[in-house]
Amino acid sequence: MAKKSTKKAFLSGNEALAYGAWEAGLKVACAYPGTPSTEILENLSQFREIDTQWSVNEKVAYEVAFAASVGGVRSLFACKHVGLNVAMDPLMTSCYTGVNAGFVVVVCDDPGMHSSQNEQDTRWVGIYAKMPVLEPASPAEAKSFVAEAFRISERFDTPVILRMTTRISHSKEDVALGERTEIPAKPLEIDIRKYVMVPGNARIRHEIVEKRLTKLKTFSEKTRLNTVEAGSKSLGFIASSVAYSYVKEKYPQASYLKLGFTYPFCDEKIRAFAKSVRQCVVVEELDPFLEEHIKTLGIKCKAKHPSFRLGELLPDFMEAIVEGRARKVKPMKNRPPRMCSGCPHWTTFSILKKMGFFVAGDIGCYTLGALPPTSALHSCVCMGAGVTFNEGLRRAHPEGKIVGVIGDSTFVHSGITGLVNAAYNKARGVIFILDNRTTAMTGGQNHPATGLTIRDEPTKELDLKKLCEACGADYVDQIDPTGNLKEYEQLVADRIAADALSVIISRHPCKLIKRNM
């Protein structure tokens, strides 16, 4: 069937993206794990030509990867949608400086919140940061779009956002494989006006950013990433990402304007397409990003009922969307996730539950401690908040029965600054570092306190006990929660009774860790 024997593989969107980035000559890639983005770096780390790392958090990852681009090699940063919030500080100004070699920002949104605390729509960041946004609709496109993203980044001297979603990252497709193109590093050149963002320079760069947006808009009108698929004149769809796949499946005869380069918007293309069909329907997941813009152009089009802004779209919804009907909420009968049997976190939660404490929680496997019948975790907002919520809640209730819990990886990611803050501002209480020696929820990735790199190679091991002492905790104890229940209970009682800032490192490895201990 095939004319020549192309090598094919059955790849997820994340695997395909990694492969495409490798082919495109990627040299440096950084990330902190986060579902649904984790496998991008895991797969990139398999390529010896690419310098990969698990960074301490997304801000650090963004900066290291971005600086590699400024240094002159193609680089990539990957995160989940909420991870991008952590990296927003460097992101906003990296748009001003621009790049040297290509720099791609991969963001995996999680419509439906399969494994997330919110369902923010990253496409808005394109408008906010004045950065181009690409949206692949399939794993095969994730692979080809990442190469295109590097070219756009270099051509327009800008970071480029490649926006994935769970159903692109975690769906698989047969994908054709190619070869790698090596790209020599560009020289590191001193350019103070481009890379030193003091007000005088930044004002000039802002002008460049605005001019660049106009050029990107022209590009958006021409690029093959935004294609018209001519079909029936009676019905036309403007769609992007996985929503395109769903609607195309249901209405194969219709006309399509498939948007792969979503921002800046291709106004003229959209106008011409809308004019070419009798009925034009916008189909997109989450926020009315395309819809609102298209309506401000004065173009008549239909879009999904507002009830569909919540949760992920499904192929089953396409008729309702075309007909303007509301989403019918089906009762979810899914079996909820739970902590594994034998998980070392159980002991800590059983002790805290017995003592009747308000437990400020954090992001990780231990968040599952909030679910019945345990119900022993009482807040979860973002990375690091297990530490800072303990302090803030105590400021409201100085005598309250309040503690904080946070995982080892999460503590390194965002807990350290909160602990320094607590010590500096004379806060009290007990912080439990539930140290299972891995980033468990995302499948067991290494972090600084494991002493192993992304490739399982030994490296400097962060000493959590010394670190917490240096942060200013009055007591830092380390205990194995399994098989020591009496001793553990006594320790918790002692530290809670003390008028002090204490850290208890409850250390026992997750039984799902793959590595040889």
Added chain:
Amino acid sequence: MDKKVCNIVFGGIGGQGILKASEICGWAALYDGRHVRKSEVHGMAQRGGSVESHLRFGKEVYSPLVEVGKADYLLCFHEEEHPRLKPFLKEGGVDLIGYLSRVREMIENPKAINTAMVGVLASYLSIGQAAWMKALETVFPAKILELNKTIFLQARALRDAV
């Protein structure tokens, strides 16, 4: 080649090897020259919760998800999950739940349930033997490959034994 798109829903609970099962079928369809799309869940949902994987293959496939009432085959690995997954099956679709207890009797290691159920499914699909074997070779490491091939073939024969 069959031009119709084949829709398969796999489901059960975390830890049963459901993603591996749909992975084997995906590679087999690929080796058989089909266009394949598959969806799965990772992360929090995997921690003992409901796990679902959809597989679709044919000449041209767009959606990675199967609509309710459109599945040709349902492979459910856990009786309690069956009522939730049943609506995916189309009228006249094939429900392999009846094989579950027989497959459990057949295998010694409960971990092999995924390979065994895929073996049963294979007896219903038009994918060639060579593609299946190549798929097993792709998915399993050498030291457990032969065992899985044996289980696959044994389970595939179950249908004829009815």
